[in-house]
Amino acid sequence: MKTLFPPLAKRLCMAAAVVLSLPVMVMAQRPAHYEHRTADLAHAQELFDKEKYGAAQYELERVVARIADRHDPTRTEAEFLSALCAVRLFNDDAGHRLLAFIDAHPEDLHVGAVRFELFKHAFARKKWEDAIAWSEQVDRFGLTPEELEEYRFKRGYAYFQEEQMDRALGELTDVQNGNGTYAVPATYYVSHIHYEKGNMETALTGFRKLESDENFGKVVPAYIAEILFLQGKYDELNAYVEPLLKDPSGTKRISEINRLAGEANYRTGNYAEALPYLEKSAQRVGVERGDRYILGYTYYRTGDHRKALAEFNLVANGEDSLAQLAAYHMADCYLKLGEKNYARAAFKKAYDMGRDPKVTEDALFNYAKLAYELSFDPYHEAITALRNYLKTYPNTTRRDEAYEFLLNVYLKTKNYEAALESLDEIRNKDLRLQEAYQRLAFDRGVELYEGRKYKDAALFFERALKYPVDQQVNAKAHFWMAESYYGEGDYPAALRKYDDLRNTAGAYATDLYEVAGYGMGYTFFKMKDHREANTAFRRFVATGKGEAKQRADAMLRIGDCYFVAKENTAAVKAYDDAMRTGTGDRDYAQFQKGVCQGLAGDAEGKVATLKALLNERPNSRYAADAKFQLGETYINMDQDGPAATYYGQVVSDHPNSPHVRQSMLQMALIHKRQGKTQQALDEFKAIVAKYNTVDGSREALAAIEAIYVEQGKVSEYEAYVRTLGFVDPSTLDLDTKYYRSAEALYFDDKCEQAIGALGDYLSKYPNGAYAVNALFYRGDCLYRSGQFSAALPDLEAVVERNGTQFMENALSGASEIRYKDGRYEGALDYYTRLEAVASSPLNVLAAQVGRMRCLLELGRAADAARAAEKVAVNNDANADLRAEAGLIAAKGALDKEQYDDAYTRFKAVTTASSNALGAEAKYHMAYVRHLQGRWSDGEKEVFDLVKKYPSYDHWKARAFILLGDIYVQLNDKFQAKATLQSVINNCTEPDLVAQAQQRLDAINAGEAKKVVPAPQEEIEVPLPGNPDGE
Structure with missing residues (x-):
């Protein structure tokens, strides 16, 4: 129990000293040997007696000066x-x-009076040691009764100030027992000394004597109330203070009396009666934590949980047992208010403090229970807490209940990996724990697979087979392991797992048994075993299982398998089947159907099919291919006119198509056949100028040579060839032999040897006829072998030879390398050029994605958002890329402070993505709400993030830091501190931990500034002749 009045009494006594130090008029005592004075002395004496001390002093100084x-x-x-x-x-x-x-006058009769004056003078100046010293030299027998009373009181008070209480008590008791001027104040100080010594009954008797005193009657009630409280006389205390509190009339320390009355009722369980007293007491500044706790608990017991929370919140800042109790009761208040998330954090806080064993146990159990009920376990603390509970309290009556919760947490948690680590620590797992382990491992594998981390996913699917409790989970684990190996490019392993699936008990009862055929078909297809792939795809289609889109895709692959096997009639049927589904890539199916019709000898059918494609979908990505094939078909049908038309459309409508060079060549040949020799010559030369390499212009050069020979202008041909920088007739044959040798290694996939051979060629012929080819092939080999820094100069050299057939692929590789190196400006330039020249849909997509990412890295949010719009509508973009594009577009809106639009866009990303992109988008949804001042909504978004994306620790930590800011705005410092502390305790990223610590320190510093000490109420103890205490 804290004691109020030792400091209070000291303050009262100090205040009294101020009053006591004021001079009390003492009439000058005339000496017995008084004789006739001179007129001046007599006049001065008269002035002195009239208390005109200034004038008297002036006259007296004149007397002294004259004698x-x-x-x-x-x-x-x-x-x-x-x-x-x-x-x-x-x-x-x-x-x-x-x-x-x-x-000057040591023997004078006035010396005794002067010593008494020196004692009083030291007292007045609060020089207590000097006052005591002079008091020893005062001849008390020479004092009048009044002076002796004053002497003993002030001597006792000086002892009091020097904390020599026994001596003080000796002097003051005698004064108290008299009837003089100082008897009443002496009674006050004697009572106070007994109070400090713990002699409460004696002190109470003394204070009671002063209740009716005009001056002390306003001071002593606080003492009396305190003593009754300390004596446990609560009923008597209530009876005593009731009239006082109804009409305080200047009673000192009334707020303390309210506190005592409130706490007395609190201690007797009369919470409703205690409340008004405690509320009045709490209105003072600087209320202590213990008083806050009592008021909070009183609100709690009277059912006002919201007000109770406000008080407990101010108490829970510390680390002592009082803070633990406050946090514990806060948790129960939150529960009664239906705010379980807050309750969970408060129980966690109470558990972490660990002061009271019983409170700690109950807090731990309830924290873990709530974490389970809410499925809210951001840092895997529920499992840890429950395991600690079972370990720490093995004999608890709630052991079975706790174990049941633990099992359910394992089964419900989405923090799979952490849960598995916990289960790995349990050596002997019962059947239910084994089932939990299997499900957790499988779910983690799926999560990794969706994040395209196929190698890691396969490891977790393998772990799911460690405890094969559930047969359906076994089958799913085999299936997704096969899919993971396929994604990783390990096709033999994928096939083995597909076979394992088909041989697994329970697999046949699932759709996966048949759907696996689709995966097997693709695996064989990737391994170029088209016969087995065809069989697998056809079996899958025949089952009618899987999604319609998958079946349509399988039909396309069946057509491809027949196409590769040159079974063109069967291929046409397969592509027709795919087209009839109405799903899948209809353009591709129609184009391939036309090609296969031509290969099957049905030229008319091919023309009809390809024309239908162009008429129905003129902007098809296969438009250039279809036009070129039509041109080729008409050439084979000896119809040069329509052939030239379609070749011309390829050149004019699709300038970046890989068919442009061949189309230009065919047009020139048609014109040559038509006798338009000069036009043909000019067109052949245009090809050489555009594709200025030997390989790129070989056929055109041969045609040019033939024309000049026909015209008998061989010398003009030689002169023309000498103008070409890439052709040196004198060394062309040797140049070609060196190059062809190196080229053969490249096309045989002997990259290591090809790198050396191509390098030798370039050293010997740096400007050779095949220099561009050699640079690209060497760069490609270096790139494929992971030597990106070495590959970049070769690829960039090819890029600088603008217009070659290698331009597109060189830009693709060079842009990717620059991006990976963090050279975003350079990468942006290359991606922009790639988008302009790309004919491959995948390269177009890569360019658009690259531009989007570079612009974002360069801080050009608005430009990145515009680039993202292209990716979002690109049919070749997968779900993840579309989600990424949506995320970047949302950031663009956020950058422009278009908060509602940004929120809608971020929300769309979370709908489409369950991986890191979704987690990041969900974080930004919370951040947008924070910026809008919709803090409660922001809080909900953070909770939702933790539930849906628990494995993404970076965004989880950032969300919690944001949540701390939100709680500060909501003026809930308790939750803010608990949230930030969880980041500090669990996050593994130093930068984020530092951010959380910085915010936590700021909150603590702010709270420290608000701790205002209770003001000292100045209480003056007036004396006789000085009623106002002034």
């Missing part, structure tokens, strides 16, 4: 009275004058 004899009685009398005047006037030299008088 040269220092021992003259008149001068001595004048010096004495002048010193007294200095005391009465509070002159700075008053003490010096008194001491000087004693030094």
